[in-house]
Amino acid sequence: MLQLNTIVAGFAAAVIFVLYYYRQRRSCCRDPLFTEWPVLGMLPPLVCNMWRYHDYVNEALRRQAGTGNFIGPSFARMNSIITCDPMNAHHVLSKNFGNYCKGPVFRNIFKLFGDSIFTADSDAWKHQRAVYHSLFVKTKCLEKLLERIVQMKVETCLVPVLDHVERQAVDVDLQDVFDRLTFDLTCSILSGSDPKSLAIDFPEVECKRAFNRLEEFIFYRHVVPGRIWKLQRWLRIGVDKKMAEPFEAFDRFLGETIATKRAEMSQKNETKKQENDMLSLIMKGEEHVDDKFLRDAGFGIFLAGKGTITSALTWFFWLVAANPSVEAKIIQEIKQVKELKKQVYLHAALCEAVRLYPPVPYVRRQAVIRDMLPSGHDISPRTAIILSVYAMGRCEKIWGKDCLEFKPERWISERGGIVHMPSYKFISFNAGPRTCMGKDLAFIQMKMIATAILKNYHVRAVEGHPVSPMLSIVLLMKNGLKVRLTKRG
Numbered sequence: 038m039l040q041l042n043t044i045v046a047g048f049a050a051a052v053i054f055v056l057y058y059y060r061q062r063r064s065c066c067r068d069p070l071f072t073e074w075p076v077l078g079m080l081p082p083l084v085c086n087m088w089r090y091h092d093y094v095n096e097a098l099r100r101q102a103g104t105g106n107f108i109g110p111s112f113a114r115m116n117s118i119i120t121c122d123p124m125n126a127h128h129v130l131s132k133n134f135g136n137y138c139k140g141p142v143f144r145n146i147f148k149l150f151g152d153s154i155f156t157a158d159s160d161a162w163k164h165q166r167a168v169y170h171s172l173f174v175k176t177k178c179l180e181k182l183l184e185r186i187v188q189m190k191v192e193t194c195l196v197p198v199l200d201h202v203e204r205q206a207v208d209v210d211l212q213d214v215f216d217r218l219t220f221d222l223t224c225s226i227l228s229g230s231d232p233k234s235l236a237i238d239f240p241e242v243e244c245k246r247a248f249n250r251l252e253e254f255i256f257y258r259h260v261v262p263g264r265i266w267k268l269q270r271w272l273r274i275g276v277d278k279k280m281a282e283p284f285e286a287f288d289r290f291l292g293e294t295i296a297t298k299r300a301e302m303s304q305k306n307e308t309k310k311q312e313n314d315m316l317s318l319i320m321k322g323e324e325h326v327d328d329k330f331l332r333d334a335g336f337g338i339f340l341a342g343k344g345t346i347t348s349a350l351t352w353f354f355w356l357v358a359a360n361p362s363v364e365a366k367i368i369q370e371i372k373q374v375k376e377l378k379k380q381v382y383l384h385a386a387l388c389e390a391v392r393l394y395p396p397v398p399y400v401r402r403q404a405v406i407r408d409m410l411p412s413g414h415d416i417s418p419r420t421a422i423i424l425s426v427y428a429m430g431r432c433e434k435i436w437g438k439d440c441l442e443f444k445p446e447r448w449i450s451e452r453g454g455i456v457h458m459p460s461y462k463f464i465s466f467n468a469g470p471r472t473c474m475g476k477d478l479a480f481i482q483m484k485m486i487a488t489a490i491l492k493n494y495h496v497r498a499v500e501g502h503p504v505s506p507m508l509s510i511v512l513l514m515k516n517g518l519k520v521r522l523t524k525r526g
């Protein structure tokens with residue numbers, strides 16, 4: 038009897054302690070997201086609001102003056118600082134760049150996919166950045182190659198497919214069209230071969246399907262505690278087991294692409310014919326480059342250039358369809374200005390789309406040694422810092438009261454050029470030494486594709502089709518973008 042009483046008293050004491058602890062936490066922090074629950078930390082409210090994750094975090098950060106301390110479950114090592122404060126972004130990405138790395142946790146998430154520039158730190162990162170720099174910046178040959186490839190692809194695939202869809206008078210998922218188009222373009226730029234996934238019959242292409250599934254898995258590893266997915270990997274169960282098949286398929290595809298390229302190169306060496314795709318350029322520029330380096334670089338280029346452009350174009354077309362006055366101005370400019378670089382209004386509208394819907398909605402870093410953020414938050418080396426690019430693009434302090442409106446005009450200066458936005462205010466292409474290396478290439482592709490579509494068709498979003506962001510490392514639309522096309526006169 039005495040034993041039972043002790044158990045009941047112990048249980049009651051534990052319940053009182055938990056309630057008291059929770060009440061104390063609640064009273065010191067009124068925000069539902071940044072309220073700590075026993076054992077589970079701040080995960081429960083986040084999980085309950087997963088379906089509107091980006092907006093939920095954005096709203097919570099507003100209430101926290103831009104920066105919040107996220108405590109994960111005690112077993113999960115998910116503690117992080119989430120911020121949309123431009124001064125913090127500037128500190129982490131530029132001012133104190135040397136103290137903020139991608140770190141082992143981030144690298145672990147991508148481990149299976151090799152050592153691409155996206156996960157590398159220190160010397161490994163410097164080496165890869167130098168290789169990409171000579172490809173993207175020093176020589177302009179990649180730009181010229183890209184223009185040629187996009188032009189051809191638009192004429193021979195995109196327009197015929199859209200013409201077909203228009204003649205059939207059916208709805209089409211524009212996001213799927215862009216996904217196929219950017220996959221084919223990335224393959225062509227990388228190796229000069231086109232898998233032709235964008236065609237009238239919308240074929241199922243194995244390597245493309247495999248890559249899309251891998252992107253979903255990467256997101257899973259971002260949000261599920263490391264200990265859980267590592268255990269699943271070890272036990273060969275769950276999502277990690279399902280990753281094996283698409284991983285092998287995509288790895289095989291990259292391996293075959295590299296082998297074919299090597300064979301081509303050795304033949305071409307004899308005939309001295311010049312090749313300008315990325316793999317050929319890397320092989321020519323680097324001495325004794327091994328297959329692993331090429332494979333990692335190849336995977337990195339797919340990660341960098343496929344989803345980001347698909348995302349930017351999808352949200353851009355959705356915003357333009359909802360803003361007829363913007364559409365009219367773009368059409369007027371397309372008619373008057375043929376040169377891509379001089380299409381200022383189109384450029385501004387694309388910047389505005391990636392401000393409101395940044396293709397990479399979060400950037401993650403980890404401090405090397407203890408530091409203090411400009412907002413006053415203490416940073417210990419093991420704490421992750423999550424920069425919410427999505428929340429920064431909607432920040433009233435940066436963009437003003439009309440921050441939620443789609444207004445390309447805010448990007449146009451009085452003299453008619455593009456306004457230079459300090460990199461710490463607009464980080465959709467990142468900022469500082471690790472700034473996006475493909476920004477110019479991205480604008481070339483986006484402008485050429487947007488021009489080809491808007492010149493030929495009026496794009497109307499299908500009424501009632503639900504539009505919301507997908508939970509993914511790239512900000513895609515969950516249900517795609519269903520549109521109806523009509524030919525312009």
Ligand code: HEM
Nearest residue numbers: 341342345346349396397400465466467471473474475479
């Ligand atoms: C709308 C299109 C794009 C957007 C919004 C974008 C955005 C970004 C962002 C946010 C990062 C930093 C990621 C991080 O550090 O966590 C990044 C890095 C990078 N991007 Fe892009 N990107 C785009 C297109 C491209 C394209 C087309 C390429 C090349 C084909 C490219 C190449 C790179 C590379 C190489 C890096 C790594 C830079 C480094 O770590 O030093 N990007 N990009």
